[in-house]
Amino acid sequence: MxxxxxxxxxxxxxxxxxxxxxxxxxxxxxxxxxxxxxxxxxxxxxxxxxxxxxxxxxxxxxxxxxxxxxxxxxxxxxxxxxxxxxxxxxxxxxxxxxxxxxxxxxxxxxxxxxxxxxxxxxxxxxxxxxxxxxxxxxxxxxxxxxxxxxxxxxxxxxxxxxxxxxxxxxxxxxxxxxxxxxxxxxxxxxxxxxxxxxxxxxxxxxxxxxxxxxxxxxxxxxxxxxxxxxxxxxxxxxxxxxxxxxxxxxxxxxxxxxxxxxxxxxxxxxxxxxxxxxxxxxxxxxxxxxxxxxxxxxxxxxxxxxxxxxxxxxxxxxxxxxxxxxxxxxxxxxxxxxIWPAAVAPFRAAILNLRVGDAGCDRVCEDIYAKFGGAALLDDRDERAGGKFADADLMGHPWQIIVGPRGVAAGTVELKNRATGTREEVSVESALSRVL
Amino acid sequence: MxxxxxxxxxxxxxxxxxxxxxxxxxxxxxxxxxxxxxxxxxxxxxxxxxxxxxxxxxxxxxxxxxxxxxxxxxxxxxxxxxxxxxxxxxxxxxxxxxxxxxxxxxxxxxxxxxxxxxxxxxxxxxxxxxxxxxxxxxxxxxxxxxxxxxxxxxxxxxxxxxxxxxxxxxxxxxxxxxxxxxxxxxxxxxxxxxxxxxxxxxxxxxxxxxxxxxxxxxxxxxxxxxxxxxxxxxxxxxxxxxxxxxxxxxxxxxxxxxxxxxxxxxxxxxxxxxxxxxxxxxxxxxxxxxxxxxxxxxxxxxxxxxxxxxxxxxxxxxxxxxxxxxxxxxxxxxxxxxIWPAAVAPFRAAILNLRVGDAGCDRVCEDIYAKFGGAALLDDRDERAGGKFADADLMGHPWQIIVGPRGVAAGTVELKNRATGTREEVSVESALSRVL
Incomplete structure (x- = not known):
């Protein structure tokens, strides 16, 4: 969604x-x-x-x-x-x-x-x-x-x-x-x-x-x-x-x-x-x-x-x-x-687009989003990053996949686990294999 | 079921x-x-x-x-x-x-x-x-x-x-x-x-x-x-x-x-x-x-x-x-x-065991039933064949797979299409490939 x-x-x-x-x-x-x-x-x-x-x-x-x-x-x-x-x-x-x-x-x-x-x-x-x-x-x-x-x-x-x-x-x-x-x-x-x-x-x-x-x-x-x-x-x-x-x-x-x-x-x-x-x-x-x-x-x-x-x-x-x-x-x-247990979470993950309108961020987000086939929530709102982080934590998705321009340039995204709070820079492939 | x-x-x-x-x-x-x-x-x-x-x-x-x-x-x-x-x-x-x-x-x-x-x-x-x-x-x-x-x-x-x-x-x-x-x-x-x-x-x-x-x-x-x-x-x-x-x-x-x-x-x-x-x-x-x-x-x-x-x-x-x-x-x-259209039928098929207790009929029925994974209704009641035919027609399953001792001996079942009424002697494999 x-x-x-x-x-x-x-x-x-x-x-x-x-x-x-x-x-x-x-x-x-x-x-x-x-x-x-x-x-x-x-x-x-x-x-x-x-x-x-x-x-x-x-x-x-x-x-x-x-x-x-x-x-x-x-x-x-x-x-x-x-x-x-x-x-x-x-x-x-x-x-x-x-x-x-x-x-x-x-x-x-x-x-x-x-x-x-x-x-x-x-x-x-x-x-x-x-x-x-x-x-x-x-x-x-x-x-x-x-x-x-x-x-x-x-x-x-x-x-x-x-x-x-x-x-x-x-x-x-x-x-x-x-x-x-x-x-x-x-x-x-x-x-x-x-x-x-x-x-x-x-x-x-x-x-x-x-x-x-x-x-x-x-x-x-x-x-x-x-x-x-x-x-x-x-x-x-x-x-x-x-x-x-x-x-x-x-x-x-x-x-x-x-x-x-x-x-x-x-x-x-x-x-x-x-x-x-x-x-x-x-x-x-x-x-x-x-x-x-x-x-x-x-x-x-x-x-x-x-x-x-x-x-x-x-x-x-x-x-x-x-x-x-x-x-x-x-x-x-x-x-x-x-903090949703994975089995009942409304979405398995949120994909946070930190720069909506940036061609690279948009493309990476859409690619990831398509892989989930409806099981992820794409935060494509034209809002500040802080608001997106807060809403993702509030909604409690087990995973957050955070897509920003610096990561896109380096071929990485940030992967946050809601329950443990750990954040890691990983490749898109690695993020997908962890979450899906 | x-x-x-x-x-x-x-x-x-x-x-x-x-x-x-x-x-x-x-x-x-x-x-x-x-x-x-x-x-x-x-x-x-x-x-x-x-x-x-x-x-x-x-x-x-x-x-x-x-x-x-x-x-x-x-x-x-x-x-x-x-x-x-x-x-x-x-x-x-x-x-x-x-x-x-x-x-x-x-x-x-x-x-x-x-x-x-x-x-x-x-x-x-x-x-x-x-x-x-x-x-x-x-x-x-x-x-x-x-x-x-x-x-x-x-x-x-x-x-x-x-x-x-x-x-x-x-x-x-x-x-x-x-x-x-x-x-x-x-x-x-x-x-x-x-x-x-x-x-x-x-x-x-x-x-x-x-x-x-x-x-x-x-x-x-x-x-x-x-x-x-x-x-x-x-x-x-x-x-x-x-x-x-x-x-x-x-x-x-x-x-x-x-x-x-x-x-x-x-x-x-x-x-x-x-x-x-x-x-x-x-x-x-x-x-x-x-x-x-x-x-x-x-x-x-x-x-x-x-x-x-x-x-x-x-x-x-x-x-x-x-x-x-x-x-x-x-x-x-x-x-x-x-006569249920396939897309809404409660069961895709009924499997009619015409001789419950006969080892061959029971085995063939159970084999077929297992293949459907819940999408078929197995008529395993100890009843006369006539009652089973009538109930299957009444319930309107798109297909009936009829298993009797003669067919089992010959390696075949009878396949009935509810909408057209056609009945054919076919192998178990052929019945499954038609219905599933």
């Missing part, structure tokens, strides 16, 4: 309403704009981050055998009356009445709808297990929206649901999603720590939260640092094998990790002192096993292998896709701006 | 509520399920079609220089009060009140919101032109939703908006989108005819509708068949060149095409008799040039080159993404089911 023609409105001033770094930086870097309280428009650079995160989620969901589908944002209140949650859910649920005076709601989660679809479709234990997910906009009418996309009202979320024939298979589904989540977060370049959690309004017996460490997090957390160092991508745990999944779950459970509500001083004291980490954390995902809670209430039964009916066991699995954009920034920024 | 493990619930019976072919076939082929009046869940196979259509739209929008962004589904009523449309829009607008008694609405279109974002951001004529678009869910509270996704309430739509410094540039943007749309529809495998149209509630001076011919269409249309035969992909009209765009627009205008409301008998009589086509049509897109209608009302001004302020000229550009799924089926089906 050429910055001179792009809709990426960076701001020099810090917006007064933004209290935390990610909110400030998302506004200043031109990623989002608020259009109503807790409701945001995603501008082109912001959408690229959201898409990158969603793509990683999709790839890992597919690898774990989950099928993508898409549920509507609005649904009938009747299903939620069946489960009893229409009345139980607080004023966070946005209730809507249509022109025929029928009650609708903007779904904050979809246990009822997916159970309804499953009971229409799945008639036999032979059609189980099923693992379905979507990435869709949801709404929670927060009383006091704040922190930008971290606690907005309209938010983008992956929600998945498993249906299994028995407890053993359901727990395997739960563990499969846990493994998938650890791989997903690691690929995004953030370290999320899995922690045993309360089940809250979804209910159920077993739940884990996935927490990214950041000073502005909403909860205090305590964990063994080994959990940050496990390599979930290289580990040999198979998604298919129940024993593998049990071993993986056991490994996770063997290291201490808890939020404040679940903190156990005795177990914490048993963690080697060098491994103890505590700090604030942001929840970016949560998974639940809740057995037959919804299938029972909504009368979802299938034929079992012995002719008797069985009630499928369920779990649900959430990742806060739009929230992750904020959480990643909270975990990865400095005074100058965002 | 393996059909035995998939959430693709095909139906043998025709659902009573479905009045038209696309609605019947989308339910029977397991693409969607209705979850409330005019509100649908997209099951895995349906979502693949929706995604394929959206991908083609994105590719052609990018080629035409449009930038993707994403606006929220809900917005404040205040912006629509500024334009005067909050009161002018009928009961089709879904009006919502949040917990703080603030008026929200579920956007049916986004001229106000995009104008608000543009006026916050664009301050000088030098930042124009800008072309922005999104693909997002919208809501229109139809009094009588029907015809499945063709006239649903929650629908998926691409809406784009252009901002230009003057009339000439604005008309060039309009023409660029017109060319982009013709290419997009042609790539999808449907023939959409561009027709001069009324501007309706969006307003403005110039508008074209894009109409797919189908017996169940909502309007009667009349056009010169040359418009069906122009090759918009091979034509040399550049997106960049204003003269090229004017020539393209002139070419389109030189052939007669009108809906009933705009029909002109005298001009129709002048069309060579062999070229006259009339029939029912389904609108799948519409574009508008409306000048300063919104920028003026919402006080969007930028600095001009001479120091005076100018009011940007605008246009808006819609494609009904979810509606297209229905429209394509209306235009391309037979008694047995859907």
């Amino acid at each position: 050429r910055l001179s023609r792009s809709f990426i409105p960076t701001l020099k001033e810090t917006p007064a309403e933004a209290q935390i770094a990610s909110h400030r930086l998302m506004l200043r870097a031109g990623l989002v704009r608020q259009v109503a309280s807790g409701i945001y428009a995603w501008l082109p650079a912001g959408l690229r981050v959201l898409d990158n995160i969603a793509t990683l989620v999709r790839e890992e969901q597919a690898a774990a055998g989950a099928q993508e589908m898409l549920m509507p944002t609005l649904q009938s209140a009747d299903l939620w009356r069946e489960s009893g949650r229409y009345d139980a859910y607080g004023p966070e649920m946005l209730r809507i009445r249509d022109r025929h005076e029928r009650d609708l709601l903007y779904a904050p989660t979809n246990e009822e709808l997916i159970t309804d679809l499953a009971r229409q479709t799945i008639k036999s234990y032979r059609e189980l297990p099923q693992m379905l997910y979507q990435i869709q906009w949801k709404f929670r009418d927060e009383v006091r929206p704040r922190f930008g996309v971290m606690r907005g009202r309209e938010f983008f979320m992956k929600d998945g649901y498993s249906f299994d024939r028995d407890y053993e298979s359901a727990v395997a589904s739960y563990r499969r999603m846990m493994l998938s989540y650890m791989r997903t977060f690691q690929r995004m370049g953030v370290r999320a720590i899995p922690m045993l959690a309360d089940t809250g309004p979804i209910g159920g017996e077993l739940s884990h939260e996935f927490i990214v460490l950041a000073p502005t997090g909403e909860s205090q957390v305590f964990y063994d640092s080994t959990l940050e160092e496990l390599d979930y991508l290289k580990s040999d745990f198979s998604y298919e094998n129940h024993e593998d999944l049990a071993a993986f779950h056991g490994l996770i459970n063997s290291y201490y990790a808890a939020t404040e509500e679940k903190h156990d001083e005795a177990r914490w004291e048993a963690v080697p002192a060098a491994n103890r980490r505590s700090g604030r954390g942001i929840e970016v995902g949560q998974i639940f096993y809740f057995g037959t809670k919804y299938s029972d209430k909504m009368n979802f039964r299938v034929a079992g292998h012995d002719g008797k009916t069985i009630t499928p066991e369920m779990g649900s699995y959430g990742i806060g896709v739009s929230r992750l954009v904020g959480a990643i920034i909270e975990a990865s920024h400095d005074e100058a701006g965002i | 393996r059909l035995s493990r998939s959430f693709i619930p095909t139906l043998k019976e025709t659902p009573a509520e479905a009045q038209i072919a696309s609605h019947r076939l989308m339910l029977r082929a397991g693409l969607v399920r209705q979850v409330a009046s005019g509100i649908y869940a997209w099951l895995p196979a349906g979502l693949r079609v929706l995604d394929n259509i959206a991908t083609l739209v994105r590719e052609e929008q990018a080629a035409a220089g449009a930038q993707e962004m994403l606006m929220p589904t809900l917005q404040s009523a205040d912006l629509w009060r500024e334009s005067g449309r909050y009161d002018a829009y009928g009961p089709e607008m879904l009006r919502i009140r949040d917990r703080h008694e603030r008026d929200l609405l579920y956007a049916p279109t986004n001229e106000e919101l995009i104008t608000d974002l543009a006026r916050q951001t664009i301050k000088s004529y030098r930042e124009l032109p800008q072309m922005l678009y999104q693909i997002q869910w919208k809501f229109r509270d139809e009094v009588r939703p029907r015809f499945g996704v063709m006239r649903g309430r929650e629908f998926f739509m691409k809406d784009g908006y252009s901002f230009d410094r003057d009339y000439e540039s604005a008309v060039a943007s309009y023409r660029r989108m017109m060319l982009s749309y013709m290419r997009t529809f042609q790539r999808m495998g449907v023939r959409a005819i561009p027709m001069l149209a009324d501007t309706g509630p969006i307003g403005g001076e110039l508008s074209h509708e894009f109409i797919v011919l189908a017996p169940t269409g909502e309007s009667q249309v009349f056009y010169d068949s040359t418009l069906e035969e122009l090759d918009y992909l091979k034509s040399d009209f550049s997106y960049e060149n204003h003269e090229d765009l004017a020539a393209f627009h002139g070419l389109i205008n030189s052939y007669y095409a009108a809906t009933e409301e705009k029909h002109d008998e005298a001009r129709w009589e002048a069309v060579p008799a062999a070229n006259r086509r009339s029939g029912r049509g389904i609108e799948v897109g519409q574009i508008f040039y409306f000048g300063t209608k919104y920028s003026d009302k919402m006080n969007f001004r930028v600095a001009g080159h001479d120091g005076k302020t100018i009011t940007p000229e605008m246009g808006s550009y819609g494609i009904g993404v979810s509606r297209l799924v229905g429209a394509i089926i209306e235009a391309s089906h037979d008694e047995a089911g859907i």
Whole structure:
């Protein structure tokens, strides 16, 4: 993308309403704009981050055998009356009445709808297990929206649901999603720590939260640092094998990790002192096993292998896709701006043309830009070098390729790594081979 | 995808509520399920079609220089009060009140919101032109939703908006989108005819509708068949060149095409008799040039080159993404089911294992399936051949690769082309090279 023609409105001033770094930086870097309280428009650079995160989620969901589908944002209140949650859910649920005076709601989660679809479709234990997910906009009418996309009202979320024939298979589904989540977060370049959690309004017996460490997090957390160092991508745990999944779950459970509500001083004291980490954390995902809670209430039964009916066991699995954009920034920024992990960065590199209109600089920039095929942002604005440096740091591209007249004469460009701050004079070829 | 493990619930019976072919076939082929009046869940196979259509739209929008962004589904009523449309829009607008008694609405279109974002951001004529678009869910509270996704309430739509410094540039943007749309529809495998149209509630001076011919269409249309035969992909009209765009627009205008409301008998009589086509049509897109209608009302001004302020000229550009799924089926089906154009088909091919459990059939099927890397559907259900043939025809895969014990012994498979119905005995290699 050429910055001179792009809709990426960076701001020099810090917006007064933004209290935390990610909110400030998302506004200043031109990623989002608020259009109503807790409701945001995603501008082109912001959408690229959201898409990158969603793509990683999709790839890992597919690898774990989950099928993508898409549920509507609005649904009938009747299903939620069946489960009893229409009345139980607080004023966070946005209730809507249509022109025929029928009650609708903007779904904050979809246990009822997916159970309804499953009971229409799945008639036999032979059609189980099923693992379905979507990435869709949801709404929670927060009383006091704040922190930008971290606690907005309209938010983008992956929600998945498993249906299994028995407890053993359901727990395997739960563990499969846990493994998938650890791989997903690691690929995004953030370290999320899995922690045993309360089940809250979804209910159920077993739940884990996935927490990214950041000073502005909403909860205090305590964990063994080994959990940050496990390599979930290289580990040999198979998604298919129940024993593998049990071993993986056991490994996770063997290291201490808890939020404040679940903190156990005795177990914490048993963690080697060098491994103890505590700090604030942001929840970016949560998974639940809740057995037959919804299938029972909504009368979802299938034929079992012995002719008797069985009630499928369920779990649900959430990742806060739009929230992750904020959480990643909270975990990865400095005074100058965002430091994007490469896997989610809106652009792999910025090409900074320090002398727009100079034939040599223009030619070198265009040559480099063409090589990236859309993955780089070309700063071709007629602006001073200082402004370009500041904007590139603010936007947080992993690499900056800086093209000035002196370098062009010498056949070199300057290559800056945003995370380390190192700058080197290198040939164009060498810059490209490093970055591409 | 393996059909035995998939959430693709095909139906043998025709659902009573479905009045038209696309609605019947989308339910029977397991693409969607209705979850409330005019509100649908997209099951895995349906979502693949929706995604394929959206991908083609994105590719052609990018080629035409449009930038993707994403606006929220809900917005404040205040912006629509500024334009005067909050009161002018009928009961089709879904009006919502949040917990703080603030008026929200579920956007049916986004001229106000995009104008608000543009006026916050664009301050000088030098930042124009800008072309922005999104693909997002919208809501229109139809009094009588029907015809499945063709006239649903929650629908998926691409809406784009252009901002230009003057009339000439604005008309060039309009023409660029017109060319982009013709290419997009042609790539999808449907023939959409561009027709001069009324501007309706969006307003403005110039508008074209894009109409797919189908017996169940909502309007009667009349056009010169040359418009069906122009090759918009091979034509040399550049997106960049204003003269090229004017020539393209002139070419389109030189052939007669009108809906009933705009029909002109005298001009129709002048069309060579062999070229006259009339029939029912389904609108799948519409574009508008409306000048300063919104920028003026919402006080969007930028600095001009001479120091005076100018009011940007605008246009808006819609494609009904979810509606297209229905429209394509209306235009391309037979008694047995859907006939997907290859570019939008959920699966390029179905592999039909006629003897599941037979070592030879299983091995040949798995080998072929692996070659497709997810682009084929493997019918590995333990069912009779007749049911598999019927489901494959119903689902409308462009190709069927039929694997039975006799063929396996002879080293061949049967290859069926869904559109032509031809069946041939060919080697596995030859089947793969034809289909992949």
